[in-house]
Amino acid sequence: ATDLRPTALAKIAKVLDIIRDSYPYDYQFQIITKFITDSTQTPSLKMKVSLLQYLRGLISLMDPADFSNQAPIRLAVSRIITWISEPKSAEVRKESVAVVIDLFGLNTPEFSSMLSSLPNSIQEAATKVLQGHLKPTGAGITTPSPYAKELKPRGESMTPSTVLPG
Numbered sequence: 001a002t003d004l005r006p007t008a009l010a011k012i013a014k015v016l017d018i019i020r021d022s023y024p025y026d027y028q029f030q031i032i033t034k035f036i037t038d039s040t041q042t043p044s045l046k047m048k049v050s051l052l053q054y055l056r057g058l059i060s061l062m063d064p065a066d067f068s069n070q071a072p073i074r075l076a077v078s079r080i081i082t083w084i085s086e087p088k089s090a091e092v093r094k095e096s097v098a099v100v101i102d103l104f105g106l107n108t109p110e111f112s113s114m115l116s117s118l119p120n121s122i123q124e125a126a127t128k129v130l131q132g133h134l135k136p137t138g139a140g141i142t143t144p145s146p147y148a149k150e151l152k153p154r155g156e157s158m159t160p161s162t163v164l165p166g
Helices: 006-022 025-037 045-059 071-083 090-106 108-116 120-134
Strands: none
Touching (some): 006 025, 025 071, 071 090, 071 120, 090 108, 090 120, 108 120
């Protein structure tokens, strides 16, 4: 993969904005989760970063009901959680952490339920991220996705007791 010029990147961002605005958010989320879990796809590190950034922007616009504890979504979330420890890219790690936090914020009860059904190693990685995010020191604050058009507030109360499974 070759690096793209800034003008090409701007055009790609505009196309992604049009796509995001033209299709239902839940449908886009389903397509992205299918791509993430497709065993025939091996996205590069740059592709993972772009995908995670787009996903963050999409999550910021989704309705909490669009995120549910279904097998394909669980598999995609579990893959994203494993990307938190990507040894070759700090940017993939950072964006993966941000997506986990955003999904938690989107629908805390559903995310917590989903987390409790994942393997222990995945649960531990996600719980560590969420506990760091919930600390009142502000250490877990993340920057918005470059693909986020607007951030709508979530009505969920985020407390450590709602994060930890079991």
